[in-house]
Amino acid sequence: MLFYSIYPLAVVFAGEEEAENPEQWREIEVEGKKLLVTVNSRGEQVIARLLSTDPADYLDPRWTPGNVIV
Amino acid sequence: MRERRDRADLDGDLFTNRDEADPPPEEPDQEGEEQKPQAPRRQRLALHTLKQLGQMPAPPAAGADLHTMVIIGQIEGHMVLPPKNKTTKYEHIIPQLVAIEQNERIKGLLVILNTVGGDVEAGLAIAEMLESLSKPTVSLVLGGGHSIGVPIAVAADYSFIAETATMTIHPIRLTGMVIGVPQTYEYLEKMQDRVIKFVTSHSAISEDKFRELMFRTGDLVRDVGSVLVGKDAVSVGLINEIGGIDKSLRKLRELVQLKEAEGK
Numbered sequence: 001m002l003f004y005s006i007y008p009l010a011v012v013f014a015g016e017e018e019a020e021n022p023e024q025w026r027e028i029e030v031e032g033k034k035l036l037v038t039v040n041s042r043g044e045q046v047i048a049r050l051l052s053t054d055p056a057d058y059l060d061p062r063w064t065p066g067n068v069i070v
Numbered sequence: 071m072r073e074r075r076d077r078a079d080l081d082g083d084l085f086t087n088r089d090e091a092d093p094p095p096e097e098p099d100q101e102g103e104e105q106k107p108q109a110p111r112r113q114r115l116a117l118h119t120l121k122q123l124g125q126m127p128a129p130p131a132a133g134a135d136l137h138t139m140v141i142i143g144q145i146e147g148h149m150v151l152p153p154k155n156k157t158t159k160y161e162h163i164i165p166q167l168v169a170i171e172q173n174e175r176i177k178g179l180l181v182i183l184n185t186v187g188g189d190v191e192a193g194l195a196i197a198e199m200l201e202s203l204s205k206p207t208v209s210l211v212l213g214g215g216h217s218i219g220v221p222i223a224v225a226a227d228y229s230f231i232a233e234t235a236t237m238t239i240h241p242i243r244l245t246g247m248v249i250g251v252p253q254t255y256e257y258l259e260k261m262q263d264r265v266i267k268f269v270t271s272h273s274a275i276s277e278d279k280f281r282e283l284m285f286r287t288g289d290l291v292r293d294v295g296s297v298l299v300g301k302d303a304v305s306v307g308l309i310n311e312i313g314g315i316d317k318s319l320r321k322l323r324e325l326v327q328l329k330e331a332e333g334k
Contacts (some may be wrong), residue, residue: 001149002261004218004242005187012144015152024153034162053137053166053179 027051033063045069135177136322137170139163140184145196145218147189158185160192167199177326178206180318181226187217190242190261194218197268200225206325210318211235211309221265223309224273228321230313233300237308239283240295274307 003009026037028045036049050063057063141163143156151157170176181200187193200207200222209226211219216238223229223237231237242262266284270277283296283306303309311317 001147002190002242002258003147003188004190004193004265005144006214006216006238006240007144007186009243012151012155015154051162051166053139053170054134055136055138056134 145188147192183215197225
């Protein structure tokens, strides 16, 4: 793999060996909107990022990062 | 009416901040306002927001026919980076670009860059997609658009950079196996040439000038080629103009109108 970045590789890949929880990030779809969510200790899905190219979607308060979906 | 209400209730179930009490009576005035010429789905969402938060949803942005794509953090390639990295994933970006190309309602695309670079293949893939998009594209570099962000910035039809934003051009580094020095060197040269070719063929910068910037030693950052701040990026011909969001959107509108006039 070729990497072209101003960040040193050691910084980018630091912590790679640490125990990783692959379930930490999840991509889900709610009402046709793709959301990147994390799962908190109570098993709830917390919105981390909205994946959309429509700027209007970001004005919808329901997709605000931090909102919880059950 | 009945059915719409049911749907709204369903939506409400998805969120924890749901009002457990019975839905408050709908306010006919506000709802009536909301029933302007909009798709049924929009009405349903509006109803939902009224109930949950007691406020009207934000109006759709006036420029919703212009979509935006934000390239942030590291551009992630074939390897998933450790989770502490903020990444832009090409498996998100590429399908979005395909959707934008096909959606007739979308007239243009604004690409905002704030990236430290990343995987060469993935970065070039995004740049190649942008470059071949039939709809007008404008890129805007904010803060920084470094390394593999450079070909993405120049792939747009017109590019802007904020006055204080920077772009770093430096040699490509190799990770992983080194089979033999001459082979590795040759491979690296080839990969580097791909980036150089893409940038020089999509911007006003000459190949010699770009190479010079890439391999310049003794600049501010020792190992790292050259740092171009706003105006420098424009004066070497890499970026078209200094500007921010206002200029970028105005230019994009202009390009859209130009394209529509051509189509007639």
